[in-house]
Each structure stands twice: as structure tokens, then as C-alpha cells.
Amino acid sequence: MSEYQYYEFLALDRPLDEEQVRQVRALSTRADITATRFVNEYHWGDFKGDPTKLVEELYDAHLYYANWGSRRLLLRLPAGSLTAKEATKYAMDDALSVWTRSGHTLLDFSVSSEDGGEWEFETSYTLSAFVGLRAELAAGDLRPLYVAWLAGLTVWELAEDDEANYAREIEPPVPAGLASLTGPQRALADFLGVDADLLAAAAEGSGPATADVVDRTALAAFIAALPAADKDALLVEAALSTASPGPRLLAHYRAATIVPGPRGGTGRRTAAELLDTAYRRRTDRSRREKVAQAAAEQARARAAAEAREARLDKLAENTEQAWREVDDLIGRKNASAYDAAVVLLGDLRALEARTGGTADFDRRAGELRLAHRGKPSLMQRFDGMGIPSS
Missing domain, CATH: 1.10.220 (Annexin V; domain 1)
Incomplete structure (x- = not known):
């Protein structure tokens, strides 16, 4: 099989200036490059730049995948929108890394070639499928981070790691709405290869999703009650930052008004418990599918037998x-x-x-x-x- 690699970068909060575009152009002569986007496919050779450095300094999002199985999504958010301390609760070596650089929090969602298996090109991606994650995270929706943690757990299970590790690993805080992921979150789960039964098992400990529609009156009352110092800080951020402070304000509002799910801060499950639940779900689903398949085959056999008997009746004439x-x-x-x-x-x-x-x-x-x-x-x-x- 021939080699294939896909690289894409997006500048979302601020476009690149002319000098920055020239800087990026020097890294690739064949790429499609504008002030807001870089995209190229490689069938031989490799990208000359450092994707991590480019996102730290220029871009807000990066997508990479190769036909030998490696996959990577790198997002940059203003640190005020999502702190590294909050995101690190969900970090796992096999799926999510978190660090800060120049007032930004960087999230590295990745699966290595050994973990990811061969890429299926019937389903390909562009960054447009994932950029919505930035706004969701900035608004306090931490489901993408939990999905990444599950991806790491999926890698563990496939690698048949030491079961003692499963018993020691405790799940991070469980966000609401795991049973009803958004489009970008479903794309992330698919991209990282999260096991569907494991996701369903995790959703059993998640409360209902937060309503997308915000009560305007309640939000206005919440803002009116904010201390003057907090309001001033938001205005300063709005004046100095290219990113809107709106998602951060919504995150504060939702954190203050939403009732935690059934597994908020205590009683969280171990990796072993989640994997056991996923195994039971997988086994039950497989059994149901086999029963349904057998019933369907029997129905087809009966229909074929009835059709043949009718044909023989006609032939007898x-x-x-x-x-x-x-x-x-x-x-x-x-x-x-x-x-x-x-x-x-x-x-x-x-x-x-x-x-x-x-x-x-x-x-x-x-x-x-x-x-x-x-x-x-x-x-x-x-x-x-x-x-x-x-």
C-alpha cells in the first residue's frame, strides 16, 4: 500500500499576517495555504515543519492522520477559556496530553500507529468536523476530554494491559450528556477509535445533557449578580483577546446553575469497572444480534419454502x-x-x-x-x- 498522510491547520481566532504566511509557505511548496488555512496530502515524502510548534505559535487547530494508523488532533484555546489544570484531569498518555504556552492551553488528542490500526479511508476527515470542540470546551462542556480519556482506556483494553492498572485507574469527573454527544464529539470518538460499548458503559454514570438553549432571563440575572471585579475582568479580556469571552461566561453560568450528575465528585468508577460493564454490554449485544440474525434467516427460509411450494402448485397444473x-x-x-x-x-x-x-x-x-x-x-x-x- 502506498504512503498517505494528511495535514491541516486552521487559524480561527486571528488570521496569519503576510510574514507568517511566507514563513509557512517555506515549509511546503505544494500545500494549499491562505491566511487562515493550511492543507496538504503527502503520498511520498513528509511535512518539513513542526506541527506542535506551528500550533503553539500560529494556528488554533491541527489535524493529522496517516494510512498506517497514526491520528492526531491538536487544539489551542485561550487559557482563560479552559485551564490546563482542569483539562489535565482527563489526560492519559495514550490519548490526551495537555500543556500551556503563551497564555494558551493546548490539547493534544492522539492515537499512535500501533494503537490506531490501519486507517479506513472510506471515512476521512477535515478540521471542519472538529473545530466546534473549541467552543464547546470554552463554554464548559468537558465531554470531549472525557471521550479522550475513554480512547486511552480503549487502547489499554486492546493492549491487554495489567489488570492491576485497571483497578487503580479512577475515571475523571463525569460530564453530563455522554449518552447524547454533539456532532463534533461523535466525530472525535470515531477519530480516536473509542469503543462504542465502553462509551455506553460510561454514559450510565452521566446525567442528562445540558440544554443548548440558555434561559436569557436567568442568564441576565446571573450576570447582574456577578461582582464588579469579575465583570471588569471579562471586559478587559474582551478588549485584549481575539477570542470572545462569551463561552467563558456561559461556562461560569452553567457551572453555577446546573445540578451535577449522579457521579459528580465522588463515587467515580475504576477503569476495571467500566471495562467489565463494557464487556457485558458487548456480550449481550452480540447475543441479541445472533438471535436476531437466526430469526431473520429462519424467516427467509420460510419465505423461500413458501414461494417454492406456490411455484410447485402452479407447475402441477x-x-x-x-x-x-x-x-x-x-x-x-x-x-x-x-x-x-x-x-x-x-x-x-x-x-x-x-x-x-x-x-x-x-x-x-x-x-x-x-x-x-x-x-x-x-x-x-x-x-x-x-x-x-x-
Whole structure:
């Protein structure tokens, strides 16, 4: 298989200036580069730049995947929108790394080639599928981080790690709404290869999703009650930052008004408990699928048997016409006609077998075999259906 790599960068909060565009252009002559986007596909060779450095200094999002299985999504947010301390609760070596640089929090969602398996190109991605995660995270929706933690747990399970590690690892705070992920969150789960049964098991400990529609009156009352110093800080941020302070304010509002889910800060599950629950769900689902498949096969068999019985009833109305049709089909001397003749002969034999014997059919079929013994292709078909030689 030939090599394939996809690189994409987006500048979302502020476009690159002319000097920065020239700087990026020096890294790739074939890439599609604008003040807000860089994209290139590599079928040979490699990207000359350092994606991590580019996001730390210029871009707000980066997407990478290769056909040997490596996948990476790198997001940069203003530190005031999401602190590294909050995000680090969900960090796991195999799926999510967190650090800060120049007043930003950087989130590195990644799966290595050994963990990710071969890429399926029937489903490809662009950054447009993921950029909504930045606004969700800035507004206090931490589901993307928990999804990344589950991705790390999926890697552990596939690697059959030491079970003692599973018992020691405690899940991070469980955000609400794991059972109803947003489009970008579903894309992230798919991109990182999160096991569907593990996600469903995790959702059992998650409360209902926060309503997307904010009560304007309640929000206004919340803002009015904020201390003057907090309001001043938000205005300063709005004046100095290219990122809107709105998501951060919504995050504060939701944190202050939403009732925590059933597993807010205590009673969190171990990795072992989650993996055991996922295994039970997977086993139950597999059993249900097998039962449904068996029922469907039985239904198809009954329908086929009923259709054949109806066909035989129709055939019984004029069997001599059917024998003449067999002669006509054989006379055409081609493979499709031979196949049709054999099917019709099978029906004639089954029709006679209804009365308890096939002696007359065997006699007439044997005469056919004798009359057409010079047609080897037809003889092979007669052998296949067991028509005896005369």
C-alpha cells in the first residue's frame, strides 16, 4: 500500500499576517495555504515543519492522520477559556496530553500507529468536523476530554494491559450528556477509535445533557449578580483577546446553575469497572444480534419454502408443458439456458416427490441424459443434481 498522510491547520481566532504566511509557505511548496488555512496530502515524502510548534505559535487547530494508523488532533484555546489544570484531569498518555504556552492551553488528542490500526479511508476527515470542540470546551462542556480519556482506556483494553492498572485507574469527573454527544464529539470518538460499548458503559454514570438553549432571563440575572471585579475582568479580556469571552461566561453560568450528575465528585468508577460493564454490554449485544440474525434467516427460509411450494402448485397444473420447456431450454445450447433447465427439472422432481416417489421423473430425466450425452456442460449439471445414467 502506498504512503498517505494528511495535514491541516486552521487559524480561527486571528488570521496569519503576510510574514507568517511566507514563513509557512517555506515549509511546503505544494500545500494549499491562505491566511487562515493550511492543507496538504503527502503520498511520498513528509511535512518539513513542526506541527506542535506551528500550533503553539500560529494556528488554533491541527489535524493529522496517516494510512498506517497514526491520528492526531491538536487544539489551542485561550487559557482563560479552559485551564490546563482542569483539562489535565482527563489526560492519559495514550490519548490526551495537555500543556500551556503563551497564555494558551493546548490539547493534544492522539492515537499512535500501533494503537490506531490501519486507517479506513472510506471515512476521512477535515478540521471542519472538529473545530466546534473549541467552543464547546470554552463554554464548559468537558465531554470531549472525557471521550479522550475513554480512547486511552480503549487502547489499554486492546493492549491487554495489567489488570492491576485497571483497578487503580479512577475515571475523571463525569460530564453530563455522554449518552447524547454533539456532532463534533461523535466525530472525535470515531477519530480516536473509542469503543462504542465502553462509551455506553460510561454514559450510565452521566446525567442528562445540558440544554443548548440558555434561559436569557436567568442568564441576565446571573450576570447582574456577578461582582464588579469579575465583570471588569471579562471586559478587559474582551478588549485584549481575539477570542470572545462569551463561552467563558456561559461556562461560569452553567457551572453555577446546573445540578451535577449522579457521579459528580465522588463515587467515580475504576477503569476495571467500566471495562467489565463494557464487556457485558458487548456480550449481550452480540447475543441479541445472533438471535436476531437466526430469526431473520429462519424467516427467509420460510419465505423461500413458501414461494417454492406456490411455484410447485402452479407447475402441477401442466407438467407436460414444463417438460417441453426443459427440452426448449436445452435446445438453446448456452449456459444460462442449461441452468434454467436444471432449476425446472429440480422443481419437477420435487413435485413428483410429493406423492412419495420419483420413479417417473428418474425415467424421463434419464432419457434426457441419454439424448443429450454429447453436451458435456449439460452433463456436468445433470451430475450435480444427481440425475442417474440410463
